[in-house]
Amino acid sequence: MWQVVGHEAAITLLSRSLERDMLSHAYIFVGPPQVGKMTLALALAQGVNCLASPASRPCGECSQCRRIAQGRHPDVQVVDLEVSASRATLKKEIGIDQVREVQHWAILKPYEGRCRVIVFREAAHLSSDASNALLKLLEEPPESVLFILLTIRVESILPTVLSRCQRVDLNPLSLNTVARELLSTRGIPPQEAMELARLSGGRIGWALEAAGNPQVLIDYTREVGRVASLVEDGLEERFAYAAELATLFPRDREKALGSLKTALSWWRDLLLVKKGGEELVSNVSAREALHRCSQWVSTPQVVEAIKRTQDTMDCLEANVNPSLALEVLMLSLPRRDG
Ligand SMILES: [Zn+2]
Incomplete structure (x- = not known):
């Protein structure tokens, strides 16, 4: 069971590939902030490591799924923004050192799961050196590694990197879907839930955060x-x-x-x-x-x-x-x- 609200088309695509063991080695999830990109990425990481039968992956309940949901799985790594050393610019980027670390890590065998998963939280922040290093990895992908790039600005991604990834677009959810989720999981009364849904513009992550x-x-x-x-x-x-x-x-x-x-x-x-x-x-x-x-x-x-x-x-x-x-x-x- 995919623990993801909405995004049915993306889930259908990914679960079919998962079932047939035909996943791409790299994906790029494109969509506005807090629309559910990271949630989907972690669900896919569960899918490739889940212990249930292929048709039921991700089950959300086995030890692998649970550890990934808790952020405690040694084979799932999220590469995040780093404040650069030069405080004069205070520029935030994913630097070459981070991608080098990924290079070392990616050639190791999975530690406890079937597949290492590396998620780049905002791939548009890759520096140009880092992008080129990542491109090398994508051109000759190590075995048993799944790369998932997330971005709100696909036009900022190096075209050669983009061409190596399967693109999955995540659009804002319908306001009704967001309101229903707020009502069923947070017990927010219908009118208030609809107001929050409207403010969120269909970005479920924002709505849930605002609700909490x-x-x-x-x-x-x-x-x-x-x-x-x-x-x-x-x-x-x-x-x-x-x-x-x-x-x-x-x-x-x-x-x-x-x-x-x-x-x-x-x-x-x-x-x-x-x-x-x-x-x-x-x-x-x-x-x-x-x-x-x-x-x-x-x-x-x-x-x-x-x-x-x-x-x-x-x-x-x-x-x-x-x-x-x-x-x-x-x-x-x-x-x-x-
Ligand atoms: Zn599972």
């Missing part, structure tokens, strides 16, 4: 409040915000882009309010500010703000100077005084 940790929702609500007040604030506050994000970006790309994503969802909500679709608003906590802004921001201005915010995210992904990109965005957003 009130701080997640507090932080998110604060972020939404910040976006709302930014629209009503003057240029000085906007530039301060731009500077803050530009400083954050090289240290924590995901978090900085997450802030812009929140902004994007706020603008989409504003469009809904303007078009009479208020019941579909995700950011319920911002309802008051959305109403206030809908009084003076025109629909074309909202559409333009959505486009500009998206463009800015693209620019940041393409490594345009973050201060410049963010300041241009701040100048382009509608202003009450002008």
